[in-house]
Amino acid sequence: MKKDQVILFDTTLRDGEQTPGVNLNENDKVKIALRLEKLGIDIIEAGFAAASPGDAKAVRAVAEAVHKPLVVSLARTNKNDIDEVVKAFKGITNVGIHIFIATSPIHRERKLGMTKQEVVDKAVESVAYASQFFDHIEFSCEDSTRTELEFLREISEKVIEAGATVLNFPDTVGYTTPEEYTELFQYILNHTRGIEKVILSCHCHDDLGLALSNSIAAMKAGALQIEGCINGIGERAGNVALEEVAALIETRSEHYQRKTGINLKEIAKTSNLVSRLTGISIPPNKAVVGGNAYAHSSGxxxxxxxxxxxxxxxxxxxxxxxxxxxxxxxxxxxxxxxxxxxxxxxxxxxxxxxxxxxxxxxxxxxxxxxxxxxxxxxxxxxEQPNEGTNYLSFQDVSLQVLNNKQYRAFVNINGKDQQVIEGIAKGNGPIDAIFNAIDTLINLDVELVDYKITSVSQGKDSLGEVFVKVSSGNSIFQGRGMDVDIIVASTTAYIDAINRIINVSETNEKVINGYEVKTT
Structure with missing residues (x-):
């Protein structure tokens, strides 16, 4: 493998499924795996075969469904877990195993109750046993970033001798920093006997928001494999988002001098599928795949x-x-x-x-x-020009609810030279009161024939469009108003209809009470 090629290891189907509330069935896993294959993922961790018969069946189904990616299953450092992986992959080529054990002091002492030597012995025993069945054996030091560097070196040398082909140093709780992670990989590279025989891998969680930075730091320090999940899902705050890793390496290829096998054009489809099947929505501000990632609102x-x-x-x-x-x-x-x-x-x-x-x-x-x-x-x-002149224009409107379930409307209208005139009237409802108030301002016989409201767009704050039809004399006139406030839209619609009446009125004066209007 070329040293500038970064291997992308996807654990969406295993670590991603550990996201609270996520439960992928066999069909879901196969669908995602096939999409990951189109995306160009190198290695797919299909699940944890020993977890349940259903998970073992799904692991096998994924391995049978895809052809290009290597498919692996997770296993603890015990013979039973390894046997379950062997059984799940029986008769299938291009598969491997991922074995792990915790190495940090807090995990050794509080979780495992084991000494350093017991941890090493268990790791070596398991890797040696798995080497009888698999050519690809990844070994992970769980919580490596809180493990003594000397102990990491020791266990690494022993599992390399036992047959491990990939060494993974997970930042299991998202604790490390890019500088510390760089130091870890450089120490392993410079002090571990047989290190040239294996590929170094990183696996970063995002508890402190450093998963991407730490993954890139590991890559720069010598890791040739980056593990993560689509959309950054996973335990707690999740894993590094592989689409972000791929996009970053591609965008800054001249800087990093690295490349991946990812077909970037498949990222959106993959992201959407994972979101839909896991039920985890993508935050709008999510890098690379968020709804706002390519949206611009600032003028x-x-x-x-x-x-x-x-x-x-x-x-x-x-x-x-x-x-x-x-x-x-x-x-x-x-x-x-x-x-x-x-x-x-x-x-x-x-x-x-x-x-x-x-x-x-x-x-x-x-x-x-x-x-x-x-x-x-x-x-x-x-804004399309109407025929004639707008003699009246809307200023404001307010409503008062009366004890007898009636409404009182106060309507202010701009007339000639922007002079404000006010109409006040009661009605059986808010619209009736408003229209009656406008009627008090005009010397016209107007009757409402039709009133209709439509929503211009979507959402609770949609623009409302009101259409009114009124009769005056022997003619029908239509008015239209539009506003987020349907009361305002109704008022402007009725005023629009009145303006149309005035424009064709044969009466040249005093069509508005106390206010002279001359038609052209």
Whole structure:
């Protein structure tokens, strides 16, 4: 194997399944294993054969399903565990075993109740026994980062002599730092007899958020194998996320001078499958595969990405299997992002239109958490010029609930020269009261014919669009209003209908009580 090639060992089906609440059945494991094979994983740890007959069956099913990756099963340092692995893999080639025992003082004394010599003897005995059946034998010193370096050297030399082909030094509780982990691997490389016969491996947990940093430190110090899980799942805070390892090595290949066999374009599919089958959702801010990993909401960022994606993206979403960069429209988005989204939706917006729409857009973002395509389409359509003049425009509205289950509405409307006029009226409901209040301001005979509310987009804070039909004389007029607040939308819809009536009215004066309006 080339020294610049990093072996990726996936333990999603074993350590990942130890995530609280996760229980993968045989079919689930096979589905994930086949996806890991497409991803380009080198070694798949399919489970713990001795744990249960079901786990042993699943381990075998995975080994039968995949062809390229090496498949291994975990085993403790006892003959029964090893026999269960042998039985599970009987008749199948390209398989191996992963044997472990704890080596740190706290584990030796408090968990195992064993001396150093007893731990060494047990390890050597088990590795020697497994060597009768397997060419690939990985040996792990559980909790190695809290183990004396001299003892790690001692047990490493003995298991190498017994037939181990891979030495794994797990940071089982996520305790170490990159500097300390580097020191561990350098010490083993420089002081262990027979070290040239084996591959060094790291296995990092993320209890202190250092799993990725520690894995890369181990790689730089001489580890040729990195173990982890898809999406970083696993015991407690989880394992290092293998998709992050692969993406980092690929993105910074000139710096690390390393490579993997991973097909990055399969990352998104693999991540989504693991998430779905384990029931563990991917945090939106998760590196590489999170929903926000390639989303930009800041206006400054969006402007940069529109001009050149590399301004704010070091990893292309397409390179890891996602469709495209997302410009998330929100309160921090700028005009460039809004105009680009209109263009993507097939709408042409000139600079003047954009200026007018953007004002309403910013008002909307102050009241709505997420802006959808239908929201901005509705804003654009609401800006389309209507025939005639808008004599009246909405100022504000408030409601009072009365003891007799009626409502009192207070409606302020801007009239000529932005003069504010107020209408007050009661009604059997909030909308009835509002419309009655508006009626007090006009010298027109208006009757509501139809009233309809629709949701423009999705979510509880969706824009509501209200359509009203009113009759005046022998004609029917339609008005429309739109707002997050359905009361405001209803008010503006009724005012819109009144404006349309005024525009075609043959009466040139006093269509509004106490307020002179002249039609053109």
């Amino acid at each position: 400054i960022h969006q402007d940069g990405v529109i001009k050149d994606k590399s301004t704010y993206e070091i990893l292309k979403p397409e390179s890891v299997g996602f469709s495209e960069t997302k410009l998330v429209l929100g309160k921090l988005s700028g005009r460039h992002a809004l105009k680009k989204r209109y263009e993507e939706l097939g709408y042409h917006v000139d600079d003047q239109q954009l200026k007018e729409i953007f004002t309403k857009y910013k008002e909307l973002t102050d009241r709505k958490k997420e802006i959808f395509d239908n929201d901005i389409i509705a804003l654009l359509e609401s």
